[in-house]
Amino acid sequence: MVAFVVSLAAAGGATAAADGTLVRAEFADTVGVVEGPDHPHVWESESNTLKTTFETTEESDYYEVCVHPEGSDADPTCTSERVGPVKTVSVNVSFENLSAVKERNLTVELHQRVEGKLxxxxxxxxxxxxxxxxxxxxxxxxxxxxxxxxxxxxxxxDTDRDSLSDGSEVKNYETSPLRSDTDDDGLTDAQELEMDTDPLSSDTDDDGLDDSLETRIGTDPTRANNRQMLVASVLVVVGVIAGSGFVVLSNIRGVIGRALAGVVAASARLRSTSSAGDDTEGPTETTTADGQPPDSETASPDRETVPADRPKPVISDEEVIIRLLRDNDGWLYQSEIVEARDWSKSKVSRMLSSMEESDRIQKITVGRQNVIAESGSVPEGLESPFGD
Structure with missing residues (x-):
């Protein structure tokens, strides 16, 4: 329903617009939009006022203003007034809401009486x-x-054009929908989510090296270790070397790569030496002239073979979450899962969404928190009233 409440006010001293326009109109309360069409935006459900002004002429002292939505079957709403020796008249048309104006333009007409006719x-x-x-x-x-x-x-x-929708940034990842790189570490939010780094922290593993730097030099930005600290040292050395001139980035990467390879090889040799050193107090191995071990030292078929170390079974991240839930009466707050495993919020959010789709868990929103429960273990009183 639209209610027109018209009020008139006169103001002297103005003249007709330079382009000859006599009547002008605009809404008082508009909505500021970003990257939208160049038209006034107004809320449908809120009241508003159409502010109309017109210039009087010497030909008449009686005027009528009519407002109506184009294409509407409703009669236009008009008001008429006799005005004195003024130049500018203001007419305010109030709307209870703008539902009747939706998808329609408003036409404002100014009529004046000339020789007894409007x-x-x-x-x-x-x-x-x-x-x-x-x-x-x-x-x-x-x-x-x-x-x-x-x-x-x-x-x-996607306001910031980082390939993440505004809704997902606000609701799912808590990143800024206005900045493509929320933590300002040189990696876009989308890149961080793809790499499983934290888009809200420039240094995901808190090792003193920004995620983007670790990505460029080839280290893991999600795990802090001694190799990465060595890389930092190598960078310092390279910086000293480069002090007398420019060093090509590919050469720097080559130096770092060789340094890392050397560390890995040295570590392997150290582990091998340590393992061999465990038997240094026992008898040393002897050989015959032809380089073969003596007969007395030939391995006996009856000797029990010592099994190699068996690798530990790999537990998936989803199984880790299920075990966490079972250790806590079947449910936890989502934030507790993040804290328990020291995973990024985005990683936990993606895993939980996948597990919910496969019916392994149920997610219930309580206030501003999410309760995560293994399917069939939702705490009493939190079951959805729309369930089967």
Missing amino acids: VLADSTRVDPVVIAKDGDLDNDQLTNRAELDNGTSMYRS
């Missing part, structure tokens, strides 16, 4: 974009109201 003096059109607060113009899972609150575009699903 004639059209001027007209203008207002082209508002009427939007619903709970709508989603760009289908990015953020309502139009939420887009306004976050400063994102209602017309672009």
Whole structure:
């Protein structure tokens, strides 16, 4: 329902517009949008005021202003007034809401009485974009109201162009939908999620090296170890070498790569030497002239062969989560899973989404937290009222 409440106010001292326009109109309360069309945006459910002004002429002292939505069957709403010796008249048209104006333009007509007849003096059109607060113009899972609150575009699903939708950044990853690199470490949020680094921390493994640096030099940005600290030292050495001139980046990488390879080889030799050193107090091995061990030392077929160390079974991350839940009466808060395993929030979120799709877990939102429960172990009182 639209209610028109018209008020007039006169102001002297103004003259007609330079382009000859007599009447102008605009909405008082508009919505600021990012990267949207160049039209006034207004909320459908809120009241608003159409502010109309017109210039009087010497030909008449009686005017009528009419406002109506184009294409509507409703009669236009008009008001008429006799005005004195003024130049500018303001007319405010109030709307309880703008549902009747949705997808329509508003026409404002100014009539004046000339020789006893009302004639059209001027007209203008207002082209508002009427939007619903709970709508989603760009289908990015953020309502139009939420887009306004976050400063994102209602017309672009990925405002910062980092290949992550605004909705997923706000709701799932807690990254900034306005900055492609939330933690400013040189890697976009999408790259960090793909690499399983934390888009909210420039140094995921807290080893003193930024994630982007570790990516460039070939170390693991999710695990802190001595090799990475060695890399930092190598970089310092390379920096000293480069002090007298420019060093090609590929050469630097080659130096670092060779240094890392040397560390790995040295570590392997050290482990081998340590293992051999365990038997140094026993008899040393002797050989015959032909290089073969003596007959007395030939391995006996009856001698029991010592089995090699068996690798530990690999437990998937999803199985780790299931075990965590079972160790805690079948459920935990999502934040507790993050803390328990020291995983990034984005990694936990992706794993839980996958596990929920395969019905291994159930996710229940309680206030601002998510309760994660193994299927069939939802705490009493938290079951969905819409379940079977």
